[in-house]
Amino acid sequence: MAPTAARGADAEYAEFAANRSGHLYRSACLLTGGDTHLAEDLVQETLSRMYAVWRRPGRFFGGRAIENPAGYAQGVLYRQFVSHHRRRSAGERPIAHVPDRPGAEGDSTLRVTLLEALGALPPRDRAVLVLRYWEDVSVEETATILRCGSGAVRTRTSRALVRLRALLGDSLSDLVQP
CATH class of the missing domain: 1.10.10.10 (Winged helix-like DNA-binding domain superfamily/Winged helix DNA-binding domain)
Known part of the structure; x- marks a missing residue:
């Protein structure tokens, strides 16, 4: 990717992330049952994975172009959430109740x-x-x-x-x- 194209993609991604992060965070809070720290982690992981895909020429993933980045980001968030629970070795939670x-x-x-x-x-x-x-x-x-x-x-x-x-x-x- 040429340097000017990379800067354009980075600016485009920054705008996308700024516009979608609030919506992703609200969804993540619901998924985590109000665990805001885990919700923030899930959003950050989602946005980092989106950035990796965003930098690919033509935004291809799995051999096909991503036509709806917002929908793709939601899918990444939900899969990250389910994957997080599979990886956990214990059912412990950092807080007992919503502050x-x-x-x-x-x-x-x-x-x-x-x-x-x-x-x-x-x-x-x-x-x-x-x-x-x-x-x-x-x-x-x-x-x-x-x-x-x-x-x-x-x-x-x-x-x-x-x-x-x-x-x-x-x-x-x-x-x-x-």
């Missing part, structure tokens, strides 16, 4: 309850629910991102929702304000 922070009045208790319930789900279940209901991604796109079949996504979604309902029980209706 107190000032936030919007009203739905903070609901938000914490949902984050705790999501955190109790297995990583792949959490990834499917966040993709389907937070990111509003179709079943087929979710299957592509997680590299599984659409039937597996439907099954995992159904089972994850049952687990989530079991974890939340009737307490969720008490937290929702009319």
Whole structure:
């Protein structure tokens, strides 16, 4: 790559990273059950992997061009999250609860309850629910991102929702304000 082309690609990547990092971070926070440190690590790993792909001529990966870098970055984030849980040798967490922070009045208790319930789900279940209901991604796109079949996504979604309902029980209706 020529030096001027490399500088252009670097500037383009910096703009991409600045525009997508907030969205990636919010998704990562949901995936990690509110563990902001792990969320930051996942976003940084995602952006570093994106940078490596970005510098390739024509942005090719696996023999094909990346047509949607934002979607590709989301896929990298979800695969990094699932991979992180596979690599962990123990189920320890650096914090026992979400630290107190000032936030919007009203739905903070609901938000914490949902984050705790999501955190109790297995990583792949959490990834499917966040993709389907937070990111509003179709079943087929979710299957592509997680590299599984659409039937597996439907099954995992159904089972994850049952687990989530079991974890939340009737307490969720008490937290929702009319």
